[in-house]
Amino acid sequence: MLATHSLEKPMKTDVRSCGTRADIAFGAEVSRLSAATCLHTLAQIEATRLEAILQRLGPEAVRLEPGERLFAEGDEQHDLHVVRSGVLKTRRIGVQGEELVLDFHFAGELLGRGFLSGRPQRCEAVALTAADVCRFPMPALEEAMSESVELQRSILDRIGRAIARDQDHAVLLGRPLAQARLAGFLHELQRCQQGRGESPVRIQLPMGRADIASYLGLVIETVSRAFTRLQEEQVLKVSGRRVQVLDSKRLCELSGEGAPACGATSVMRRRA
Amino acid sequence: MLATHSLEKPMKTDVRSCGTRADIAFGAEVSRLSAATCLHTLAQIEATRLEAILQRLGPEAVRLEPGERLFAEGDEQHDLHVVRSGVLKTRRIGVQGEELVLDFHFAGELLGRGFLSGRPQRCEAVALTAADVCRFPMPALEEAMSESVELQRSILDRIGRAIARDQDHAVLLGRPLAQARLAGFLHELQRCQQGRGESPVRIQLPMGRADIASYLGLVIETVSRAFTRLQEEQVLKVSGRRVQVLDSKRLCELSGEGAPACGATSVMRRRA
DNA sequence: CGTGTCGTTGAAATACTTCAATAAATGTGG
DNA sequence: CCACATTTATTGAAGTATTTCAACGACACG
Numbered sequence: 001m002l003a004t005h006s007l008e009k010p011m012k013t014d015v016r017s018c019g020t021r022a023d024i025a026f027g028a029e030v031s032r033l034s035a036a037t038c039l040h041t042l043a044q045i046e047a048t049r050l051e052a053i054l055q056r057l058g059p060e061a062v063r064l065e066p067g068e069r070l071f072a073e074g075d076e077q078h079d080l081h082v083v084r085s086g087v088l089k090t091r092r093i094g095v096q097g098e099e100l101v102l103d104f105h106f107a108g109e110l111l112g113r114g115f116l117s118g119r120p121q122r123c124e125a126v127a128l129t130a131a132d133v134c135r136f137p138m139p140a141l142e143e144a145m146s147e148s149v150e151l152q153r154s155i156l157d158r159i160g161r162a163i164a165r166d167q168d169h170a171v172l173l174g175r176p177l178a179q180a181r182l183a184g185f186l187h188e189l190q191r192c193q194q195g196r197g198e199s200p201v202r203i204q205l206p207m208g209r210a211d212i213a214s215y216l217g218l219v220i221e222t223v224s225r226a227f228t229r230l231q232e233e234q235v236l237k238v239s240g241r242r243v244q245v246l247d248s249k250r251l252c253e254l255s256g257e258g259a260p261a262c263g264a265t266s267v268m269r270r271r272a
Numbered sequence: 273m274l275a276t277h278s279l280e281k282p283m284k285t286d287v288r289s290c291g292t293r294a295d296i297a298f299g300a301e302v303s304r305l306s307a308a309t310c311l312h313t314l315a316q317i318e319a320t321r322l323e324a325i326l327q328r329l330g331p332e333a334v335r336l337e338p339g340e341r342l343f344a345e346g347d348e349q350h351d352l353h354v355v356r357s358g359v360l361k362t363r364r365i366g367v368q369g370e371e372l373v374l375d376f377h378f379a380g381e382l383l384g385r386g387f388l389s390g391r392p393q394r395c396e397a398v399a400l401t402a403a404d405v406c407r408f409p410m411p412a413l414e415e416a417m418s419e420s421v422e423l424q425r426s427i428l429d430r431i432g433r434a435i436a437r438d439q440d441h442a443v444l445l446g447r448p449l450a451q452a453r454l455a456g457f458l459h460e461l462q463r464c465q466q467g468r469g470e471s472p473v474r475i476q477l478p479m480g481r482a483d484i485a486s487y488l489g490l491v492i493e494t495v496s497r498a499f500t501r502l503q504e505e506q507v508l509k510v511s512g513r514r515v516q517v518l519d520s521k522r523l524c525e526l527s528g529e530g531a532p533a534c535g536a537t538s539v540m541r542r543r544a
Numbered sequence: 545c546g547t548g549t550c551g552t553t554g555a556a557a558t559a560c561t562t563c564a565a566t567a568a569a570t571g572t573g574g
Numbered sequence: 575c576c577a578c579a580t581t582t583a584t585t586g587a588a589g590t591a592t593t594t595c596a597a598c599g600a601c602a603c604g
Contacts, residue, residue, distance in 0.1 A: 240583075
């Protein structure tokens with residue numbers, strides 16, 4: 001019931017505008033990446049040579065509007081996708097039609113992971129904002145990886161980082177306090193933005209509360225309350241999807257630098 | 273505080289004996305895999321040819337006793353590990369020294385995932401039972417993957433499955449009811465055993481309650497109570513680490529085939 | 545046979561979920 | 575440009591589950 005009603009609709013209302021005013025362009029037009037930048041990491045491989053390899057692969061540029069699907073559960077297509085601009089989410093649809101958000105994908109990140117095995121996709125990818133995605137056909141990529149150890153290493157490295165993110169997600173979900181989960185989520189978002197050279201203090205959330213709730217294993221009301229309390233504690237300034245981090249250190253502490261399954265006594269007391 | 277006290281000790285008491293009697297050999301001696309079987313999947317590649325490739329890699333056989341570490345957080349060694357027999361867990365150690373169990377690894381499964389990137393390991397691997405692990409040096413493997421598309425595909429496929437498991441883990445952690453998480457965990461364990469050709473009804477848990485609790489994002493008492501209630505509902509028969517699945521269908525239902533973030537009304541009512 | 549670890553059980557405190565209502569924001573149409 | 579309808583987000587109150595604190599029982603080990 002969470003999101004079944006908005007599976008297909010483009011949902012234009014979703015992302016474009018966030019604050020009534022102070023509406024800065026987010027994601028869509030900022031930091032568009034070249035095909036080569038999409039796959040290389042840490043200058044392990046010379047961009048020129050990589051570009052040549054990638055061109056031969058015939059990468060397909062995909063343009064998505066908010067709400068559009070890149071691929072669906074059960075798809076047999078196993079290409080490698082890399083986000084060039086915008087934000088997407090991957091999710092599973094539960095037996096009762098409920099949404100289960102697995103991850104959010106920003107510019108430069110791998111998508112889907114379904115390309116790794118020959119099995120059908122177990123999740124679907126939906127654009128949260130307008131987005132550009134680079135699609136590399138898997139068979140060609142497979143061949144290219146054989147020829148270029150650098151490319152192979154580069155892709156494995158990216159996969160490794162995606163796995164690390166998944167594990168961070170699991171760690172986050174393991175925390176008992178909603179505040180800790182939200183704090184960890186925002187902190188990760190901060191690092192994420194910083195990594196792309198954007199401001200780490202102003203966060204423009206590309207996803208709604210429902211997406212955050214699902215990602216954090218909470219209900220929407222709890223997320224809302226956690227936002228409010230984080231604001232009351234002077235850690236954040238929240239205004240819809242516009243979030244300003246006032247105290248990054250505290251945010252990090254709250255995210256779980258505290259105790260493993262406690263926090264109650266030390267953290268909760270600060271509520272009033 | 274969860275497990276800092278048992279980080280290094282071999283902890284002989286941990287696994288070897290579970291039921292006072294009825295003590296069957298678990299994991300250690302059962303289903304030991306050949307070096308070739310370690311890496312091939314679905315007969316995509318002829319075992320003979322693969323065996324030749326793998327031999328050239330100079331795989332190292334590692335023998336672990338319960339409680340021994342295969343690698344630690346921060347290690348710079350990036351080899352690929354495959355479990356040949358026994359069970360291991362990967363975990364992170366939180367800033368306060370608390371344990372965070374990320375996954376359990378059974379025979380045939382990849383380990384660590386740290387080999388993918390050049391960065392230091394972010395988690396450590398510890399043997400739960402006596403275990404045999406196959407270690408493939410990464411540089412050689414990298415080269416071999418370039419030469420053999422089958423090997424490359426095989427490894428990517430395994431990575432893909434490991435990622436799918438991580439996602440299942442996240443989905444599990446997203447469930448609000450302890451019963452649902454435990455049920456899902458046991459159900460997964462069932463499928464896991466079945467996949468290795470073992471009995472799906474009798475489960476011999478290689479890990480303690482603390483490991484399960486950490487993996488499920490719960491405290492140990494809650495796990496214990498969940499076991500008890502699952503037993504009261506005639507779904508399981510529990511005796512320490514020996515679990516018998518009486519109603520596999522119910523177990524699956526309880527695991528989350530129910531509602532996304534509800535279950536309370538429909539599931540909890542059955543408590544009495 | 546005591547000691548230590550592991551697992552279970554009980555009672556109180558706390559946090560989350562649920563249900564319900566309200567407020568804010570977006571988009572549409574007049 | 576404003577009013578209306580829809581979606582999204584916030585807030586309140588009650589119910590329920592988990593955590594916490596504490597004690598007990600079971601089982602290996604020395």
